[in-house]
Amino acid sequence: AGMTAWLLLFVRIPVRLGADVPRHGLSRLQRVLSAAGHGLLYLGLLLLPAVGYALACARYGHVDFAGIALPTLIERDRDLAETLEALHGWAGWAMLALIGLHALAALMHHHVFKDEVLRAMLPARRRP
Numbered sequence: 001a002g003m004t005a006w007l008l009l010f011v012r013i014p015v016r017l018g019a020d021v022p023r024h025g026l027s028r029l030q031r032v033l034s035a036a037g038h039g040l041l042y043l044g045l046l047l048l049p050a051v052g053y054a055l056a057c058a059r060y061g062h063v064d065f066a067g068i069a070l071p072t073l074i075e076r077d078r079d080l081a082e083t084l085e086a087l088h089g090w091a092g093w094a095m096l097a098l099i100g101l102h103a104l105a106a107l108m109h110h111h112v113f114k115d116e117v118l119r120a121m122l123p124a125r126r127r128p
Helices: 001-017 028-060 077-111
Strands: 063-065 067-069
Touching: 001 028, 028 077, 067 077
Parallel strands: none
Antiparallel strands: 063 067
16 A cells, blocks of 8 residues: 555656645645645655555565565564554554644635635536
């Protein structure tokens, strides 16, 4: 799952960099929080699979993805695997919290601020 997320991230980043980001009349604080939140989400999507990859190498000595043997980053190391497992777990919970905050922010924009932020996330053909 992590390798698939990683591959999709490398497709998503150029799309995101090339897209116009609507302002929606957000306050300066909202723009800063939005940029920080999105940055942390992208950072998590980059680092969480990387830690998982390193964990698999440390635990099993190799990683296969869709039947393809990937390069081994590090040799088998039980102590390092335990450390990486704890890091991967905490990072996963942090990502889950960020995703929840992101969803909450979108719902707040829709129901509390009553702006177009949530609708703007819909594909263009489905926007009202």
